[in-house]
Amino acid sequence: MSEYLPITNPVLVFAIVAMLILWAPIVMGRWRMPGMIGLLLAGAILGPNALGVLARDQSFVLFGTVGLLYIMFIAALEIDMAVLKRYRLHSLVFGLLTFTIPISIGLFVSRVLLGFDWPAAVLLASTFASHTLLTYPIASRLGITRNQAVTTAVGGTIVTDTLALLVLAVIASSTRGEVDELFWYRLGFSLAVYVGAILVGLPIVARWFFRNVARDGVAQFVFVLATVFAIAALSHLAGSEPIVGAFLAGLAFNRLIPHHSTLMNRIQFTGEAIFIPFFLLSVGMLLDLGVFLGGLRAWAVAIAMVVTILVTKWLAAEATRPILRYSRDQARLVFGLSLPQAAATLAAVMVGYDLGLFDDTVVNGAILTILVSCLVAPVMVDRHGRALALSAAPEPAELSAAPQRIVVACSTPAAARPLLELAVLIRDPAQNQPVFPLTVVEEGLHSATEVAQSERALAAMVGQLSAAEVPAQPVTRIAFNAATGVLHARRELRGSEVVVGWRGRATPQELFFGSMVEQLLSDRHYTLLLARLSEPLNTTRRILFALPPHAEREEGFGAALSLVKRLSQQLGAPIHVVAQQAADEGLQASLQRVRPLADLRPAPLTRWSEALSTLRAQYADGDLVVLYGVRAGGLAAEPIGASLPRRVAEQLPAAGLLVIYPAEPQAHEDVVDSGEATGLGSAPIRWA
Structure with missing residues (x-):
């Protein structure tokens, strides 16, 4: 058999790897263990140091x-920036805890x-302080990435890894004799330029690229992929490591890639289906049990490293209970x-090996530490993450509560694309309700032909939703x-929201017969969203939310604000509340009570009549203007608010504009009326 192993046929190798990726989670699931453990064990068994099936x-x-x-990039990409900002002190505290405790005990x-000299001892101790977010995909699948414990761990990772890699750079430079009075200035300057270029420069370049060059999904995905790995490759020039560059790139892209967008789905799918499993297999292949046959020294080093990493990381995590008041599961x-x-540990150990500070026993001890930690950690995250997810599960909705069903009025696939993107962003994934792309064909002699054309157009729209893993039910109506x-x-569909494209102005025919918006507002029992989206939503910097007086007292206020907050959360854009007495504690309390959590910033008005001038003065490129629509007879109804959408559209012709007319709740759905019964005219079909 030795002449046939290891397998070198690339097609057969890939087939074996694909089968391992498929069956490892299934087999491990039978023992209630995470699938990544199966991949690690498969790599160790089939690797060159065991059966030798794969090289x-x-x-x-x-x-x-x-x-x-990819793991580092996705971890930063999925951070809820509002939660991170709120708990940034937690991340800093835990980052320092998980660095100082392991490096102190590890140095001893x-x-x-173990008797190492000082440079080797300091370098080995730094490997205990660093860690890799290998188990983050488990937390992501459990839906707890926005739990403050997860955010704290992710934020603390960049703190401890950066400090550990700085120790690596200093030890390596001192061993080579490169540390002089200018070393710290060079290192500090290069890191500052590197971090600043990523966090400040990359969002500007990416926003321009998404707006002007790449509007289709493939080009956006390739751009993100190329940018992330280019940044990671340049990390050595700044005295850092690629994992830090990938993490910083994720932070830079965080506000430009919504969490439930098509682009995010493509990024996650590619990583979890191919790249991350390959990484787990490659880590498992590193283990060489033969080194332990060389004597007690190898066992002593390996056991000391494994025990130290388990004890010190446990102590750092347990310290969050009295200091940060976390629960046991957190x-x-x-x-x-x-x-x-994984990453930083291997980097430090291999650098020490190349410099002659470490021997084979440390390298193998590091590999065993990687394997043991990667076997224990998934079990901990799966068990306690599942407990947190179950304890945080929302209470069952009342049977009378209407589900969220978003209807998107579409004309052509090109015009419908931004509207469907908006629907995906405001959709609540927890309800698992489909989005309904709708086309309306005008009654006439050629209705049958137009219905066939509409169905072909709807197929393209369904494809856009499917790429974002959003269920879709296309609908065509003749009217x-x-x-x-x-x-x-x-x-008929019991739609809770209707998204309609809007030009921001009325045609002469609509002025005579009545505008389509007026007709749509005749039904008061759903939320109407008028959207004029001139730029891709993922390039939004801020949301300017104009709120008329007494809007918070209306019954539909909470639902409308929830949509705006969900949009803010997905886009990572702060909400500037343009309202009379926006800083008033009562209004702030009303805004904060509505879920989800969002970054709210008051922009007070002296009088509501100043809303238009304030919006015009505050508007900047990349802002999305959101207006709280005023329905006739509501508590917030007054002449200025009724005409504000039209005036804003005229005064800010280049701005992205969204007008939300909240629903007025009702006990039972009305019987469907005909157009004549509701007083609807025969205005032509006109929407964006």
């Missing part, structure tokens, strides 16, 4: 490196118990997230005018 060649090294950087173990979840050793068709379909 750890350049393909595994390449895809494994990509997978590691390395110097006193502390154990932080432990599971901060335990895995005498657009408003009648939309209202009839909305009632």
Whole structure:
């Protein structure tokens, strides 16, 4: 058999890897264990140091490196910036805890118990302080990435890894004799330029690219991929490591890639289906049990390293309970997230090996530490993360509560694309309700032909939603005018929101017969969203939310604000509340009570009549203007608010504009009326 192993046929190698990626989670699931443990064990058993079926060649090294950087990138990409900002002190505290405790105890173990000299002891101790977010995908699948414990662990990762890598840079430079009085200035300056260029320059370049060059999904995905790995490759010039560059790139892209967008789905799918499993297999292949046959020294080093990393990371995580007041499950979840050793550990150990500070026993001990930590951590994250997810599960909704069903009025696929993107961003994934792309065909002699054309157009729209993993149910209606068709379909589908494209002005025919907006507003029992989206939503910097007086007293206020907050959360854009007495504590309390959490910033007005001038003065490129629509007879109804959408559209012709007319709750859905019964005219079908 030795002449046939390791397998070198690339097609067969990829087939074996694909089967491992498929079956490892299934087999491990039978024992209630995370699938990544199966991949680690498979790599160890089939790797060159065991059965020798697979060789750890350049393909595994390449895809494994990509997978590691992917983990760091996705972890930063999925951070809820509002939550991170709110708990930034937690991240800093835990980052310092998980650095100082392991490096202090590790220095004692390395110097006193294992007998290393000072440079080797300090470098080995720094490997205990660093960790890799290897188990983050488990937390992501459990839906707890916005839990403050997860955010704290992710934020603390960049703190401790950066400090550990700085120790690596200093030890390596001192061993080579490069540390002089200018070393710290060079290192500080290069890191400052590197971090500043990523966090400040990259969002500007990416926003311009998304706006002007790449509006289709493939180009956006390739741009993100190329940018992330280019930044990671340049990290060595700044005295850092690629994992830090990938993490910083994720922070820079965080506000430009909504969490539930098509682009995010493509990024996550590619990583979790290919790159991350390759990384797990490549880590498992590193284990060489034969080294332990060489004597007690190898066992002593390996056991000391494994015990030290387990104890110190556990102590750092447990310290969050009295200091940050975390629960037991949160502390154990932080432990599971901060335990895995991979990237920084391998980097430090290999640098020490190349410099002659470490021998084979340390290298193998590091590999065993990686394997043990990667076996223990997934179990901890899965068990305690699942407990947190179950304890945080929302209470069952009342049977009378209407589900969120978004109807999107579409004309052509090009015009419908931004409207469908908006629907995906404001949709509540927890309800698992489909989005309904709707086309209305005008009654006439050629209705059958137009219905066939509409169905072909709807197929493209369904494809856009499917790429974002959003269920879709296309709908076509024949009606005498657009408003009648939309209202009839909305009632039949029990739609809770209707998204309609809007030009911001009325045509002469609409001035005579009545505008489509007026007709749509005749049904008061759903939320109407008028959207004029001139730029991609993911390039939004801020949301300017104009709120008329007494709006918070209306019954539909909470639902409307929830949509705006969900949009802000997805886009990572702060909400500037333009309202009379916006800083008033009562209004602020009303705004904060509505979920989800968002970054709210008051922009007070002396009088509501100044709303237009204030919006015009505060508007900047990249802002999305959101207006709280005023329905006739509501508590917030007054002449200025009724005409504000038209005036804003005229005064800010280049601005992205969204007008939300909240629903007026009702006990029972009305019987569907005909267009004549509701007083609807025969206005032509006109929407964006």
